[in-house]
Amino acid sequence: MAQLVEFQNTSCYATSKDEANFIYKEIFEDGCYDVSNLPEAPFVIDAGANIGMFSLYMKHKFPRSKIIAFEPAPETYGLLRRNLELHNLADVEALPLGLASTASTEKLTYFPNLPGNSTLKPEEKQQLYEMAVERNGREAANKRFDGAQKLDVKLERLSNILNSHPSFTQIDFLKIDVEGAELEVLRGLDDSHWGLVRNIVLETWDASGVRDEIENLLRAKGFTIKCEEAGWAKGFYMISASRGI
Structure with a gap:
């Protein structure tokens, strides 16, 4: 059941208060998605929007930003919409989709007690x-991961979405937090759009086995890469990629 969670700089509806607190700290306090070269009105892609914390953060820092936020899990997407309405945020388009290299319908493993960990890669x-x-012990782990559900979700290529939004001239920030499907998101970009991307920040886990491929792809596309291990768990990395404007 959703509850309103209050933070120092914002509030949001969430089904897991603990997870919402973790995401808030990661974004608002630790600044894991901060980049230094954004314009005053950036065009932002939020891949793996969850309940909307990143979009809230970007609108807080850049009130004139325009955001397309993607969240495939139906319950989480409902909370995303609810949180955008709670804060009366303009210029944020929320889409009930995941992103991939090919448009399709796939099975999402949804964790109702830990929705931010819902994934297309359950292994x-x-x-x-x-x-x-x-x-933390098996009882605590079961409390978080029990009740997993298999849900049909729609996936789309990012370039197909961008083709329906012809007004933008560049993609100032592509944020990706998609629980193992990061490389799939990137492979959904056509060459015509790669040249418009200025900054990418994504989270990946070494267990996914795609970090080297991601870094090689980004370098091949002309980005300067910085990779740092995240502080919350061993094997998780934040990859930042940027190019001069």
């Missing part, structure tokens, strides 16, 4: 579950 979450057991 990776088994490893995360075992890590949670080792760290």
